[in-house]
Amino acid sequence: MNLAETISLILIIIGVLFNLFGAIGLVRLPDVYNRLQSATKCVTLGTCSILLSLLIRFGFIDIGVKALIAIPILFFASTVGAHALARGAYKNGIELGGKSVKDDYKEVES
Amino acid sequence: MRYVALFIILLLFWLLITFSLTIENVIVGAVAALLTTALFGKFFRHNLIKFLQPQRYFWALVYLFVFTWECVKANFDVAYRVIHPAMPIKPGIVRVKLNLKTEIGKTILANSITMTPGTISVDLIDDELYVHWIYVSSMDPEVYSQKIAGRFENYIKKIFE
Numbered sequence: 543m544n545l546a547e548t549i550s551l552i553l554i555i556i557g558v559l560f561n562l563f564g565a566i567g568l569v570r571l572p573d574v575y576n577r578l579q580s581a582t583k584c585v586t587l588g589t590c591s592i593l594l595s596l597l598i599r600f601g602f603i604d605i606g607v608k609a610l611i612a613i614p615i616l617f618f619a620s621t622v623g624a625h626a627l628a629r630g631a632y633k634n635g636i637e638l639g640g641k642s643v644k645d646d647y648k649e650v651e652s
Numbered sequence: 653m654r655y656v657a658l659f660i661i662l663l664l665f666w667l668l669i670t671f672s673l674t675i676e677n678v679i680v681g682a683v684a685a686l687l688t689t690a691l692f693g694k695f696f697r698h699n700l701i702k703f704l705q706p707q708r709y710f711w712a713l714v715y716l717f718v719f720t721w722e723c724v725k726a727n728f729d730v731a732y733r734v735i736h737p738a739m740p741i742k743p744g745i746v747r748v749k750l751n752l753k754t755e756i757g758k759t760i761l762a763n764s765i766t767m768t769p770g771t772i773s774v775d776l777i778d779d780e781l782y783v784h785w786i787y788v789s790s791m792d793p794e795v796y797s798q799k800i801a802g803r804f805e806n807y808i809k810k811i812f813e
Contacts, residue, residue, distance in 0.1 A: 560727060567734035575784045576743055578772055580734055586767065587727045604671035611669050621763040628774045628784060638743065648745075 546598055553595035560588030573638060574631050582624040589616060657703070658696045659689045708811050715807040719764060722803065726768045733770070733786065744788040748797045750779045751805055757812040764804050771800055 567580025593616075596609040666681035667673070702708060733741055752758050762773040762781060770786030783800055790796050 560731065563731040563734055567730065570734060570739065571741070573743075575772065575774075576741060576786060579770060579784075579786050580730055582766060582772065583723075583727055583730045584734075587723060607671055608669060611665075617767070618763065621766040624766055624772050625762070625774065628772055632774060638745065 546601075550595035550599035553591050553598065557588040557591035557595065560584045560591065564588060574636055575628055575638060578624050578628055582620050586616060586620045654696055655689055655693045658693055659685050662688055702812070711807060711810040715804070715811060718807060719767075719804070722764075722768045726770070729770060730786070740787070742787050742789075743785065745774060745782055745784050746788065746796055746800075747793070748781045748783055748801050749793070750781055750801060752779070752808060752813070754812050757808050760812070761801065761804055761808050764808075765800060768800075768803075 561584065564580050564584030567584060568577050571577050571580060590613050593609040593612055597606040600606040662685035663678075663681055666685060667678070670677055670681070733739060750758060750761065752761060758776060758779070758781075762776055765771050765773050765781070765783060772784045773781055774784050775782045781801070785796075785800070788796075790799070
């Protein structure tokens with residue numbers, strides 16, 4: 543096994559682990575906003591890591607370049623999606639979970 | 653002029669994602685780029701001179717590294733909170749004041765904030781950003797504005813303004 547394959551294998555393992563953490567967070571965290579936290583951060587980094595491992599494994603041929611371009615697209619899609627979901631949930635009257643300590647957004651809504 | 657610039661950017665993007673230089677592919681890409689330009693060209697309101705200033709690209713590259721580092725740290729932070737049996741979270745929504753003027757700068761900053769430690773931008777009203785924070789470590793607006801937005805604001809100012 544040469545160097546590129548080793549690095550790409552390590553990146554795939556990291557990516558799968560982070561996706562797993564994201565999924566665990568989705569189940570364990572209390573309310574919709576906290577669940578979005580784990581769904582955007584861990585899952586995006588995990589998937590980016592897997593895509594990057596594709597680039598390292600195959601080099602700059604078509605499949606690698608496509609994987610590289612998918613990273614910014616995924617980045618913008620997940621951040622904009624998280625924003626839209628969080629805002630939509632708030633507008634529909636979903637309260638912050640019981641552990642919350644501060645809510646500045648309430649003044650704007652009322 | 654700005655329509656031509658948008659058209660060229662879109663065509664280059666199409667050629668990159670399809671990654672083949674046959675004539676058919678270029679024609680399909682040109683038609684798609686033309687349609688997109690006709691429909692959405694009016695939203696593309698950048699100052700074209702900014703595209704030609706090399707120092708902006710340099711700062712974009714620096715920002716990329718800073719951002720990647722922050723992003724990896726964010727992931728370890730959230731992963732730790734998720735796995736820890738007691739789940740040390742203290743969530744809340746805080747208001748952060750931005751010092752950026754351009755629309756694109758605000759957008760990029762809001763997206764960056766979503767990707768960094770335990771924060772999601774919920775809404776942007778004028779120049780106040782509402783951020784959901786998984787662990788509110790301080791109640792002082794000065795301190796948390798610096799903590800959430802301060803890291804990136806200077807870089808983004810150099811890139812887009």
